[in-house]
Amino acid sequence: MDNNGKWKDSADHYYTIFTTTNDPLEKAESYIQLAQTLINLVKYIKARGFLLENKDNVLANLSEPDKTFFEARVFEKLGWINDYLGETKEAISNFSRARDLLSEKANKDDSILRIYETSNHFLGRLYTILAWQANETDTDKDTEKAIERFNESIQIYEKLRSRGKKDDAAEGFQYAWLARVHIMQGYHTQTEKDLEKMKELFETTVQERPGSGVLGYYHLLLGRLKFEQNDLKSSRENFAESLRINTEVLNYPSSQADALLGMALCDYSLGEIEKSKEETQKALFLNPSLLYRGYV
Secondary structure, three states, X not given: OOHHHHHHHHHHHHHHHHHHOOOHHHHHHHHHXXXXXXXXXXXXXXXXXXXXXXXXXXXXXXXXXXXXXXXXXXXXXXXXXHHHOOOHHHHHXXXXXXXXXXXXXXXXXXXXXXXXXXXXXHHHHHHHHHHHHOOHHXXXXXXXXHHHHXXXXXXXXXXXXXXXXXXXXXXXXXXXXXXXXXXXHOOHHXXXXXXXXXXXHHHHHHHHOOOOOOHHHHHHHHHHHHHHOOOHHHHHHHHHHHHXXXXXXXXXXXXXXXXXXXXXXXXXXXXXXXXXXXXXXXXXXXXXXXXXXXXO
């Protein structure tokens, strides 16, 4: 069964729990998990509607500190949806609200710390996107904010590692986004260092979880770096490897689309216009949000 099939089964599972349980905590958890599953299925509008329609009812039956924790998770999921839909300012608002709700409690509980980190990480991603879209002055401000967020997330994962709760994949993604920022800044040497650290963490992840497709993301960013260095052959090879991993190892349409778009950029630059057009069309079919995301 592919991931879409698994996620559809998960959606049915969480919907059943959500509609039948009388336990407030179980209902709240199934509410969040169902929303996340809908996001995984690229049903962003449906996920947002579900979150907003049921938010007050779910939270009303919770007591503190659970109420604040789940309220933050709602804002976190809404932020995810905003991000995927290209609603950058709204996403920043929702992730900031989630982060602020948890800021005082984050160091006291690992589960809270992880939600705090997720919101922190996504804020870094969003500031990166703003930096791509902004003028030179604002770009510098946004890149500083992005780097600050990613470095804070790295510190969080180092803290979790010291507690025996490492997450190499999640830590690796902090370096992945630092690499994006440094590519944008033209700091290729620093980007290579980011990618090496990212690769090290992702290879450990694959050793421990052979079904993980995280190395596809490494090849995606290495392809991007090679493209910026005008090494089109190596760039396309890495984008193609990213596509292979995200097709054979992890059937994840969004990552497949990113890889296809990278291949399309290379082929266009190599004069393969028709091939580039086909790859772009495939990418947009897999992930229409590429139209307004504006980055590989």
